[in-house]
Amino acid sequence: MTIRDVAQAAGVHVSTASRALTASHLVKKETRERVLAAAARLGYRPNESARALTTGRTRNLGLIVSDIANPFFPPLIKAAQAHARVRGYQVFVADTDEDVRVEEELIQTLARQVDGVVLVSPRLADDVIARLGGDLPFVLVNRQITGLSAVLMDVAHGAVRAVEHLAGLGHTRLALVCGPRGSWTSAQMRRAAGQAAADAGVRLDVLGPNAPTEQGGIAATAEVLRTGATGVIGYNDLVAIGLIEGLDEHGVRVPDDLSVIGVDDTVAGRLNRPRLTTVAMPTAPAGRTAVDLLLQTLESGEPDHATAQTTLATSLVVRDSTAPPDQSRG
CATH class of the missing domain: 3.40.50.2300 (Response regulator)
Structure with a gap:
């Protein structure tokens, strides 16, 4: 099945069918629903390679963490991947092993393969990140740099x-x-x-x-x-x-x-x-929010999204490793 078959089944022009599947905000709700129903009925699946050649978009995102072995990161990674998948994107995950040189190399390498990057707890200097972010949409997690969107945990x-x-x-x-x-x-x-x-x-x-x-x-x-x-x-x-x-x-x-x-x-x-x-x-919410901010920039093309910032709440969980001090010490 091709996009032409979907358009014919939905009774719309090919360009309208394409917009309904790739830029739904540009199409009336009734038309979009009719196209989606036709695509589902026909079993249509878009050719992502062809789409990338046409639109210049890969529908891939990069996610770079400082140490994937740290148990802080997996919940964030899983949440980001699942959230991106629902939106029709895949996530490439990379680990810098706390090495700023590796971090910069990974950003430059991923820039050729993805539409945008989420940087989690980056260690690079602000000016380096800002320079690299000038060529590719970035969202930072737990880092603030003027001109780049960020998800911060309080x-x-x-x-x-x-x-x-x-x-x-x-x-x-x-x-x-x-x-x-x-x-x-x-x-x-x-x-x-x-x-x-x-x-x-x-x-x-x-x-x-x-x-x-x-x-x-x-x-x-x-x-x-x-x-x-x-x-x-x-x-x-x-x-x-x-x-x-x-x-x-x-x-x-x-x-x-x-x-x-x-x-x-x-x-x-x-x-x-x-x-x-x-x-x-809030690691899982941070992963989802970072993907949302990145896709807002990619799908709207509005530069204002580049300065969006969200702060997520933290809380103290009291367990067994704290107690009143031993008065006999010292």
Whole structure:
């Protein structure tokens, strides 16, 4: 079956049938429904290769993450892929392994194969991302750059809630284990946690940069202990789990001797023992929203969409890794 067969069955011109299937907002609702019904009845499937040659569009999207092994990313990837598929797009996923050189190479490579790219927690400098975004529609997740649309998770609010939670339990000396250099999330946490600590009248030692991994948490353990903190906030759940492991090796019990909070609310944190108190991040909604913003730009062609920004709420989930401080310590 061809588009001509669909047009004949629906009683419309070939160009109208084509618009109904590829740019439905340009066709009256009744006409669109008639064309879609004819296409379904005839079993018509568009030839995407031919369409790409005609329209210059591949109907493919790129999604680049900094570490696909981090349990934070899979829910976002799955949500983005499923949401794009419903809209008739496929998603190519790529992993930079926290390497800015790889990140830039992947963007340049995908630019030849996709219509737009979602960059999740990119590490490249702002000017590099802005330059690359000049040739290809971008949507950023957890990064703000003027002129590019973004989906932000309100990690600042989460950091404030984490500090307030620990201060409310009676902790007066806290530590924040930051993530990698160039991380927008780490910068937001540092600023918000610092202000919250000052407001609560507690001391906050900021440590880092650190690798955003379990090993990064283990490596930061000795420095955390040197601060004398009784409560610590990790950059993410993996870092927090690494801290718990490292503290155990030093004979420090969580939460009896030291309370630990993570960020992300991943499966790993829920399965850990003690179960991890954490800031829940809206990863699946972020994936869907990023696809929506990207497709708005692609399908409307309006430059105003390039500056769209959405902030998604976060929340503190209290489990077993936090408790009042041991008054016998120190």
